[in-house]
Amino acid sequence: MVKSIPLLKVWKIRVTENELQGWIANQRRHSLFFDGAAKGNPRRAGIGGVILNPTGSRIHSFAWGSGIASSIQTEALGLFQGLKILKVLNIREVNDIGDSQVIIKTMVTRSKTKDLRLARLIHKILDLGESFHNLNVYHVLRANNKEADNEANKAALLTAGALLKGG
Numbered sequence: 001m002v003k004s005i006p007l008l009k010v011w012k013i014r015v016t017e018n019e020l021q022g023w024i025a026n027q028r029r030h031s032l033f034f035d036g037a038a039k040g041n042p043r044r045a046g047i048g049g050v051i052l053n054p055t056g057s058r059i060h061s062f063a064w065g066s067g068i069a070s071s072i073q074t075e076a077l078g079l080f081q082g083l084k085i086l087k088v089l090n091i092r093e094v095n096d097i098g099d100s101q102v103i104i105k106t107m108v109t110r111s112k113t114k115d116l117r118l119a120r121l122i123h124k125i126l127d128l129g130e131s132f133h134n135l136n137v138y139h140v141l142r143a144n145n146k147e148a149d150n151e152a153n154k155a156a157l158l159t160a161g162a163l164l165k166g167g
Contacts (some may be wrong), residue, residue, distance in 0.1 A: 020144050029093045029126040029134070035148035036066075036074025036100070037156040045069040045115045046158055047078035048151025053088065060085060063151040064159030069117075075100035079107075080151060083128045093134040099145040107137050144155045 023032050031052045038045040045068065051060040062085060066077055079096060086094055098104060105111060108124055113119050129135050144151065154164060 006075065009064065011154050016130055017144055017146075020140065024052060024095070025042055027095055028054050029095060030054060030059075030086070030091045031056075031095045031097055032079075032086060033145055033148040034075070034078035034082045034096065034098045035077045035152040036069075036071060036076070037149070037152035038069055038074050039156050042068055042070040042112055043075070044156055045074045046155025047074050048145040048153070048155050049082040049083055049085075050151065051082070051089070051091075055072050058147075061147070061151055061160070062106040063155035063164040064126075065155050065160050065162040067160030069138075070115070072102055073115070073118050073121065074117055074152065075103045078148070079103065079126065080121060080125050083125065084134075087116065087128065087131060090127070090136055092132050094132060096135065096137045097140055098137075098148070101139055104137050104139045128154040139153065142151075 032049055034049040036045065036047045042043065045066045046064060047066050048063045048142060050058055053059045062081060066074055075098060079098060082096070106113060107125065158164070
Protein backbone atom coordinates (compact mmCIF):
# COMPACT_ATOMS: atom_id res chain seq x y z
CA MET A 1 0.00 0.00 0.00
CA VAL A 2 1.26 3.48 -0.87
CA LYS A 3 1.52 5.92 2.00
CA SER A 4 0.14 9.36 1.29
CA ILE A 5 2.42 12.30 0.69
CA PRO A 6 1.59 14.47 3.68
CA LEU A 7 1.79 17.91 2.07
CA LEU A 8 0.49 17.11 -1.41
CA LYS A 9 -1.78 19.90 -2.60
CA VAL A 10 -3.35 21.06 -5.82
CA TRP A 11 -3.82 24.63 -6.91
CA LYS A 12 -4.82 25.86 -10.31
CA ILE A 13 -2.69 28.83 -11.27
CA ARG A 14 -4.64 30.93 -13.77
CA VAL A 15 -2.25 33.83 -14.20
CA THR A 16 0.02 35.47 -16.75
CA GLU A 17 3.56 34.22 -17.21
CA ASN A 18 4.98 37.26 -15.38
CA GLU A 19 2.66 36.68 -12.40
CA LEU A 20 3.66 33.01 -12.34
CA GLN A 21 7.37 33.90 -12.32
CA GLY A 22 6.78 36.31 -9.42
CA TRP A 23 4.90 33.59 -7.53
CA ILE A 24 7.75 31.11 -8.08
CA ALA A 25 10.33 33.60 -6.82
CA ASN A 26 8.28 34.11 -3.63
CA GLN A 27 8.05 30.37 -2.88
CA ARG A 28 11.68 30.04 -1.74
CA ARG A 29 11.89 26.50 -3.06
CA HIS A 30 12.80 24.75 -6.28
CA SER A 31 10.23 24.24 -9.02
CA LEU A 32 9.94 21.38 -11.47
CA PHE A 33 8.00 22.13 -14.64
CA PHE A 34 7.21 18.82 -16.37
CA ASP A 35 5.47 17.82 -19.58
CA GLY A 36 4.93 15.01 -22.02
CA ALA A 37 4.30 14.96 -25.76
CA ALA A 38 2.89 12.23 -27.99
CA LYS A 39 2.80 12.66 -31.77
CA GLY A 40 -0.51 10.81 -32.03
CA ASN A 41 -2.25 8.96 -29.23
CA PRO A 42 -0.54 6.59 -28.64
CA ARG A 43 2.40 7.25 -30.87
CA ARG A 44 6.04 8.27 -30.71
CA ALA A 45 6.47 10.24 -27.51
CA GLY A 46 8.86 12.12 -25.29
CA ILE A 47 9.07 13.80 -21.93
CA GLY A 48 10.69 16.99 -20.81
CA GLY A 49 11.17 19.21 -17.86
CA VAL A 50 12.89 22.21 -16.41
CA ILE A 51 14.08 22.67 -12.84
CA LEU A 52 14.30 26.20 -11.47
CA ASN A 53 16.10 27.28 -8.32
CA PRO A 54 14.21 29.27 -5.65
CA THR A 55 14.93 32.56 -7.46
CA GLY A 56 13.45 31.24 -10.71
CA SER A 57 16.68 30.57 -12.63
CA ARG A 58 17.01 27.37 -14.66
CA ILE A 59 19.45 24.90 -13.08
CA HIS A 60 18.59 21.79 -15.09
CA SER A 61 16.51 20.60 -18.01
CA PHE A 62 15.85 17.23 -19.59
CA ALA A 63 14.36 15.77 -22.75
CA TRP A 64 13.97 12.01 -23.05
CA GLY A 65 12.53 9.90 -25.86
CA SER A 66 9.98 7.54 -24.33
CA GLY A 67 9.01 5.36 -27.29
CA ILE A 68 5.35 4.65 -28.00
CA ALA A 69 3.03 6.04 -25.33
CA SER A 70 -0.17 8.00 -24.81
CA SER A 71 -0.09 11.69 -23.98
CA ILE A 72 -1.30 10.99 -20.43
CA GLN A 73 1.40 8.36 -19.88
CA THR A 74 4.08 10.80 -21.05
CA GLU A 75 2.82 13.52 -18.69
CA ALA A 76 3.16 11.10 -15.75
CA LEU A 77 6.56 9.90 -16.99
CA GLY A 78 7.74 13.53 -17.19
CA LEU A 79 6.83 14.02 -13.54
CA PHE A 80 8.48 10.74 -12.54
CA GLN A 81 11.74 11.53 -14.35
CA GLY A 82 11.78 15.04 -12.90
CA LEU A 83 11.37 13.69 -9.37
CA LYS A 84 14.22 11.23 -9.93
CA ILE A 85 16.48 14.08 -11.07
CA LEU A 86 15.48 16.21 -8.06
CA LYS A 87 16.35 13.31 -5.77
CA VAL A 88 19.80 12.93 -7.37
CA LEU A 89 20.32 16.69 -6.99
CA ASN A 90 19.35 16.28 -3.30
CA ILE A 91 16.47 18.76 -3.61
CA ARG A 92 13.79 17.75 -1.11
CA GLU A 93 11.39 20.71 -1.11
CA VAL A 94 9.80 21.32 -4.46
CA ASN A 95 6.79 22.60 -6.35
CA ASP A 96 5.88 20.25 -9.21
CA ILE A 97 4.11 22.19 -11.92
CA GLY A 98 2.42 20.72 -14.97
CA ASP A 99 -0.35 21.38 -17.45
CA SER A 100 -2.08 17.98 -17.23
CA GLN A 101 -5.18 18.23 -15.07
CA VAL A 102 -5.66 14.46 -15.38
CA ILE A 103 -2.26 13.61 -13.89
CA ILE A 104 -2.46 16.21 -11.15
CA LYS A 105 -6.00 15.19 -10.20
CA THR A 106 -4.95 11.52 -10.16
CA MET A 107 -1.99 12.35 -7.92
CA VAL A 108 -4.03 14.38 -5.47
CA THR A 109 -7.19 12.27 -5.27
CA ARG A 110 -5.52 8.87 -5.78
CA SER A 111 -8.10 8.20 -8.51
CA LYS A 112 -8.12 4.77 -10.08
CA THR A 113 -7.27 4.39 -13.75
CA LYS A 114 -8.03 1.54 -16.12
CA ASP A 115 -4.67 2.08 -17.84
CA LEU A 116 -2.42 -0.43 -16.02
CA ARG A 117 0.80 1.16 -17.30
CA LEU A 118 -0.35 4.54 -15.99
CA ALA A 119 -1.51 3.04 -12.67
CA ARG A 120 1.93 1.46 -12.10
CA LEU A 121 3.63 4.74 -12.95
CA ILE A 122 1.41 6.75 -10.57
CA HIS A 123 2.22 4.19 -7.85
CA LYS A 124 5.97 4.70 -8.51
CA ILE A 125 5.54 8.49 -8.43
CA LEU A 126 3.76 8.34 -5.08
CA ASP A 127 6.46 6.03 -3.67
CA LEU A 128 9.21 8.34 -4.90
CA GLY A 129 7.32 11.36 -3.56
CA GLU A 130 7.67 10.01 -0.04
CA SER A 131 11.40 10.74 -0.14
CA PHE A 132 10.68 14.50 -0.30
CA HIS A 133 10.21 16.73 2.76
CA ASN A 134 7.70 18.99 1.07
CA LEU A 135 6.13 18.18 -2.29
CA ASN A 136 3.38 20.33 -3.76
CA VAL A 137 1.70 19.67 -7.10
CA TYR A 138 0.21 22.54 -9.09
CA HIS A 139 -1.67 22.86 -12.34
CA VAL A 140 -0.90 25.64 -14.83
CA LEU A 141 -2.28 26.43 -18.22
CA ARG A 142 -0.26 25.08 -21.15
CA ALA A 143 0.84 28.63 -22.03
CA ASN A 144 2.64 28.83 -18.66
CA ASN A 145 4.48 25.56 -19.20
CA LYS A 146 6.28 26.49 -22.43
CA GLU A 147 9.82 25.52 -21.46
CA ALA A 148 8.88 21.99 -20.35
CA ASP A 149 6.63 21.67 -23.42
CA ASN A 150 9.56 22.60 -25.68
CA GLU A 151 11.75 19.96 -24.04
CA ALA A 152 9.03 17.30 -24.38
CA ASN A 153 8.44 18.11 -28.05
CA LYS A 154 12.19 17.86 -28.78
CA ALA A 155 12.20 14.51 -26.97
CA ALA A 156 9.30 13.14 -29.02
CA LEU A 157 11.63 13.19 -32.01
CA LEU A 158 14.21 11.04 -30.21
CA THR A 159 14.39 7.28 -30.20
CA ALA A 160 13.17 5.49 -27.08
CA GLY A 161 15.65 5.90 -24.26
CA ALA A 162 17.62 8.71 -25.92
CA LEU A 163 18.33 11.58 -23.54
CA LEU A 164 19.28 15.13 -24.37
CA LYS A 165 21.50 16.28 -21.55
CA GLY A 166 20.26 19.40 -19.88
CA GLY A 167 21.96 21.80 -17.64
